[in-house]
Amino acid sequence: MIRSSQLIRTFSASVLCAAILGTAAPAHADEISDGQWFHSFLRTAEAHRITEGAGVTVAVIDSGVDVTHPDLKGSVSPGADLTPEGPGDGWTDETGHGTAMAGLIVARGRVKGMAPAAKVLPVRESKRGLGNTTEVVNAITWATAQRVDVISISLAMDFDDPTMRTAVAEALKADIVVVAGAGNTPSQNVGFPAAIPGVVAVAGVGRDGQHAKISVTGAAIVISAPSDEITSTGLGHGWRKGTGTSDATAIVAGAVALIRARYPDLSGPEVVHRLTATAVDKGPAGRDAQYGFGVINVVGALTADVPPLSSPTASTNAPRDPASDGPGPWTWVIGAVVVIGVLLLIVRSRRRG
Template identity: 50%
Template sequence: MSIKSHLARAGKIALIAAILTPSTAGAGWAEGTSADGADLIRNDQWHLTYLGASKAHEISQGEGVIVAVPDTGIDPHPDLIKNLLPGIDITPEGNRDGRRDSDGHGTILAGLIVAHGRGSTKGALGIAPKAKVVPIRVSLDSHQVSTDDLARGIDYAVNQGAKVISISIAAGPNIKLQQAIASALRADIVVVAGAGNRPQEVPVAFPAAYPGVIAVGGIDRLGSQAPISVTGPEIDVVAPAEEIHSTSIDGKYSRSRGTSDATAIVAGAAALVRAKYPYLPADEVAHRLTATAIDKGPPGRDDQYGYGVIDLVAALTADVPPRGFESVPATSPDAAGPTTAAADGPRAEGGGDGSATVRGWVTLGVLLAAGGVWALFARHRRRSDDPPPRISR
């Protein structure tokens, strides 16, 4: 992940945050669908095919991973109820249970992350359909959120043992929010946050702008930057953010757009990686997602796409050297989406059997040895040529 620098921003610290998705939760369905749309929703979820979710699910489905979603709560939709934990409601209406959502935004996100559907073809399907989700109700609706409540929600997620936190809320810099994010990172949690939507948030919003957070932008069906997605030097990866279909309240389905959706998709990807590699630290999980992303735009990281489009299969299978060691970038995809070659991710010569990592350690040893020789030479030279130390006056 890139090292993010954050300059002081004009204006007062924001105390109110905003939900990122201009959603159409509970939108009506075309004539001919069933009462709740369960028989057609899977075909509408184009992002699953684009990202190769079916192949990724042969490797990992997020088993044993808890994903926390601080948002508007989560409705117990039939497509995700088996993966829904009780959570908490910390709004003024708090009833000690986060399984309620009068807005629909949180239920959209939960569906994108953990929906298990109804059989092999019906109902909505999430990126990590065997992970669990903790609903943390920090807002009554999608218009505004107390930043302090968001910070409290993040702290709750830490205490509940979450392995991933998905934050689709945009805020300004806030000391309590910053402290909560720092606490989550210290607890070895992968924190994923939306970059923000145009024209509301420019530049990249917090908490996505904080160091250590995976900042997510959005793309459309063609793999191009979504017009709604904010850009900036903090962007790490991008994911589908246009015409996204998911669960909604009252057993219905929704179609929405925004970096909220892209964030939930990346959070699901993080859950897949954490299930496949349970002992991998959070920063290495983030590194695996960025190192295997499919490059878009100018070569290398850029402000529109970050390191590129997440590649679920490559994130689960590629030979990714630890952070600090050079890796081979993934092949750029065509406009239609990830290619098979790109899905293989960065490989070492000879078939990706770990030799890249071995070469990295050998290189490090050579550099350390060379450094030791130079240190002895420099020490000898200082003794013979340099003037003796003096006491400053």
């Protein structure tokens, strides 16, 4: 049986830390601007001189999107409501989480998204953002059928369900880039679907570019992005500040939209390869459990001369197969001992003869 308690939302800490900032007071306005620090950190103004993501559609699997927010006007297409309140267009949001994630991708106003010329396709998978595996799987399946370019999933589940793996595999087969949050502490492991090979599992970093304390770690991490004190669109035509890998996930999904707009002929794995090959390496050299391949470098991903992808899984979270490393040192030692032993037996036998 699948229980809703098996779902650990990546915004669990965001809900605790989030604040509705309102619309009028100058102090609020300053706080709103402060929470958009990720734009200067990622040099998105420079990136937007190259592309703003036009022609790309990002499915946001979440609590729905309030399309009446002025910063989202014209940026959200009719989607789907897969909750008991559906069918519908996904334009209803009771928690504000989906509205905030959409804003980080396509907002154009007081706050600005990563790909303001792209479109968000909302997929409301649960009323309060506390759905189960079946609801998330249905949302992925529906988004895949719409042939979107990117699927953004700001949630993490502690249950490895075969049906979710199948749904993700179908999305990847359809050449869709799937981006998902790794999860927030106190969880100890990367959640699902982020832990599924092929998914871009996103961890968080703070303003200093260092690993965010709220972000879980694990071998499945692919990329890191800003996650702390991020402002975006909120309910009631206001703004919301939150902290968590949910925000980092939406930021990466927006960056992927920019890459897909800039390089429309690249396959999904090639898009991810460009994302990881240009990342700013942090922590131990190479890929690691805190940062993955590093912190996202949006301008580099749009401009760098990136070598071609050598294999479909080279830039994803596919686990390393030890067998692919060839024989280890102890294999050679044991083999040598066996060969020497056989030779000694042969020599001894000949002497006896």
